[in-house]
Amino acid sequence: MLPDNKIYLASKSPRRRELLAQVGIEFELLLLRDAPPRGPDVSEIVLPGELPLTYVSRVTKEKAEMAWKVMHMRKLPVRPVLAADTTVVFRDQILGKPANLEEAIRMLTMLAGQTHQVLTSLAVQHQHGQVSMTQYSEVTFSSLTEKQILAYCSTQEPYDKAGGYGIQGAAARFISHINGSYSGIMGLPLFETCQALRQSGIFIP
Known part of the structure; x- marks a missing residue:
């Protein structure tokens, strides 16, 4: 076990x-x-021909590796570094964070009444290497009216989230079924995260 049993989180996500x-x-x-x-x-740019699973795993590993380098450059105490990335996928198309109202409306219209996939990769960089894994979930949206979509997209909620929605926010009223990990859909699958951190020397009861 590490002396202070703490990690670094290389993510701006409040979730x-x-x-x-x-x-x-x-x-x-x-x-x-x-x-x-x-x-x-x-860079979070998707490479030509890159599959969603390959993309989200690659970006996450690169974030963990870069944060580990930054830790050493800043001469910070050495601790495991956790990075994560979430990708929403519909019919093999990666849906990122909508840049504007039109993109948010397009994404929610696409997802309405359909089942899509949420892939969340995590990587823990530590002194002896890296532990990484990707959690896969399915999310089913109910049918949505144009009025419902416009009302949701007029809030701030869609614009910092992959796929244009947050399961932990107002969009929960649109979701009829999930198959997988609720915390993974939020952005960090807790079961898998705890497994990875234990392997990196963090004590978790």
Whole structure:
């Protein structure tokens, strides 16, 4: 077990912070650049022909590796680094975060009355290597009217979330069924995360 039993979280997601706190995992933020002037530390651009599973796994591993390097560059105490990335997939198409109202409406219209997939990858970089895994869930939306979609997309909720919705927010009223991990759909599958952290030297009862 590590002396202080803490990790670094390489994510800006408030949902991931809430989920780690829910299961009593102590962490400090270790944030990567995601904007100009020098550009992001890890590009989230999908490579030509890249499948969703390959994409989300690759980006997550790269984030964990980069955060580990940043930890050493900043001469921080050495601790395991946790990174994660969530991808919403509909008919093999990756749905990222909508950039504007039109994109949000298009995504919600696409998902309405359909079942889509949510892939959340996590990677823990530690002194002896890296542990990584991807959790797969299915989410089924009820049919939605144009009025419902417009009302939801007029809020701030869709715009910082893959697929344009958050299961833990107002969009919960649209979701008729899930098959998989609720926390994974939120952005961090807790069962798999605890498994990976135990392997990296963190004590979790």
